[in-house]
Amino acid sequence: MAHSGRMNLYAIRRRDYWGTPEELQATAQRSAEVGEEMSEDVRWIRSYVVQEESGKLGTVCIYQGTSSEKVREQAERTGMPADEVTLIADTVIVRPDPVAETAR
Numbered sequence: 001m002a003h004s005g006r007m008n009l010y011a012i013r014r015r016d017y018w019g020t021p022e023e024l025q026a027t028a029q030r031s032a033e034v035g036e037e038m039s040e041d042v043r044w045i046r047s048y049v050v051q052e053e054s055g056k057l058g059t060v061c062i063y064q065g066t067s068s069e070k071v072r073e074q075a076e077r078t079g080m081p082a083d084e085v086t087l088i089a090d091t092v093i094v095r096p097d098p099v100a101e102t103a104r
Contacts, residue, residue: 006066007064007065007066008064008066008088009045009062009063009064009087010062010063010068010071010086010087010088011060011061011062011084011085011086011088012059012062012063012075012082012083012084012086013058013059013060013083013084013086014058014059014060014061014075014080014083015052015058015083016052016054017056017057017058017080017081018056018057018058019056019057020057021049023057024057024059027078027079028047030078031044031074031075031078034074034077034078037077038070038073038074038077040066041065041066041070041073041074042063042064042065042066042070042073043063043064043065044061044063045061045062045063045064046061046062046097047059047060047061048060048061068085068087071085072085
């Protein structure tokens with residue numbers, strides 16, 4: 001099936017998946033590699049790492065994609081879950097994301 005190339009925004013929730021920041025970093029590197037292979041259909045925009053009640057780490061990720069199926073395929077090829085993939089209807093920005101201060 002040919003696609004129009006139109007990119008929509010999707011929010012992806014990944015729950016209770018990573019035990020350590022290092023595990024998350026390794027998955028993020030793999031995700032970026034797969035994303036490059038699929039760049040015509042999926043683009044990773046940003047991720048927010050969340051502390052789950054279980055003590056593990058989860059994420060809320062924002063992706064552009066030609067379809068929710070392509071977004072799920074990118075996650076599957078990376079080897080991580082996509083517990084919820086939701087089409088974003090609109091964006092309201094009150095303030096830009098704060099920039100984390102780095103230790104010097």
